[in-house]
Amino acid sequence: MITWIEGGLLLFVVLTALMTAMLRDVLAAIIVFGGYSLGMAILWVVLQAPDVGLTEAAVGAGVMTVLFLVTIARTTRMTGLEVTTVDVNWSAAVLCVVFVFAVLATVPALPAVGAGPEANPAFGEVSSYYIENAYDDTHVENVVTAVLVAYRGFDTFGEATVVFAAGVAVLTVLRREVFE
Amino acid sequence: MIEGIGIGTGGTGSTLLLAGAVGVVFVSVLLLGRVMLGPTMQDRVIALNVIGSNAVIVIALLAGAMDEPAFLDIALVYALLNFLMSIAISKFTVERGGVL
Numbered sequence: 001m002i003t004w005i006e007g008g009l010l011l012f013v014v015l016t017a018l019m020t021a022m023l024r025d026v027l028a029a030i031i032v033f034g035g036y037s038l039g040m041a042i043l044w045v046v047l048q049a050p051d052v053g054l055t056e057a058a059v060g061a062g063v064m065t066v067l068f069l070v071t072i073a074r075t076t077r078m079t080g081l082e083v084t085t086v087d088v089n090w091s092a093a094v095l096c097v098v099f100v101f102a103v104l105a106t107v108p109a110l111p112a113v114g115a116g117p118e119a120n121p122a123f124g125e126v127s128s129y130y131i132e133n134a135y136d137d138t139h140v141e142n143v144v145t146a147v148l149v150a151y152r153g154f155d156t157f158g159e160a161t162v163v164f165a166a167g168v169a170v171l172t173v174l175r176r177e178v179f180e
Numbered sequence: 181m182i183e184g185i186g187i188g189t190g191g192t193g194s195t196l197l198l199a200g201a202v203g204v205v206f207v208s209v210l211l212l213g214r215v216m217l218g219p220t221m222q223d224r225v226i227a228l229n230v231i232g233s234n235a236v237i238v239i240a241l242l243a244g245a246m247d248e249p250a251f252l253d254i255a256l257v258y259a260l261l262n263f264l265m266s267i268a269i270s271k272f273t274v275e276r277g278g279v280l
Contacts, residue, residue, distance in 0.1 A: 001195060002198065005205055012209050027269075027272075028221070031215065031221075032215055032216075041235070045251060050250060061261050069268055069272045
């Protein structure tokens with residue numbers, strides 16, 4: 001029964017993604033993109049990742065919609081194109097589909113979900129090392145936090161830089177909207 | 181696991197809840213037709229609002245079927261976001277430019 005829910009959600013997500021790419025009217029595409037985010041967020045919940053689902057809904061459906069609306073409010077939007085679609089470059093579309101299937105062909109080579117360390121050598125030893133030694137090494141009680149801020153501190157520093165730059169860019173776009 | 185009616189993983193009650201969730205997802209796919217065809221922007225906003233309500237219902241049904249009460253918090257957040265999204269788009273179409 002879960003498979004049916006996942007299948008329906010995947011159909012929904014693919015349809016909304018196609019419509020977002022094809023619709024010529026920008027406002028309609030933004031509305032459909034909000035639907036895409038909602039479908040994606042339910043999919044994360046079905047796959048037992050509720051925190052990712054929350055982020056997807058807050059960022060995809062909430063912040064992105066408002067940001068896109070502010071963007072077209074400050075530029076221009078052609079009207080009177082209600083259900084027309086963009087002209088598709090078919091050779092590029094076929095190339096994209098071929099590329100997707102080439103990437104999908106590598107999926108059977110991945111180790112099975114939940115396979116032990118013998119099938120999955122890259123993760124077997126590292127995760128048990130973190131779980132056993134994280135507190136002695138870093139004195140941080142949550143092992144996920146320990147990995148993020150101690151073992152991979154430089155990665156997190158780069159991420160924080162990117163998030164800060166994105167925040168500054170968003171404030172630049174929103175400034176007139178907020179401070180007028 | 182709620183005894184008697186089989187709510188929880190694997191019981192008949194949870195199968196019923198999952199079947200309901202499948203139905204609601206199917207309705208959401210059909211609603212995409214209204215989002216695509218329009219014809220006015222108001223039709224699209226209302227259709228998206230219904231899709232968002234369907235998302236809340238699906239997550240609430242999944243919370244019952246998988247016996248995960250924490251999912252209900254996510255359903256609440258979605259309900260709030262759904263309202264915010266509809267208001268933002270409606271406000272944009274009525275008073276051109278004002279979003280926040």
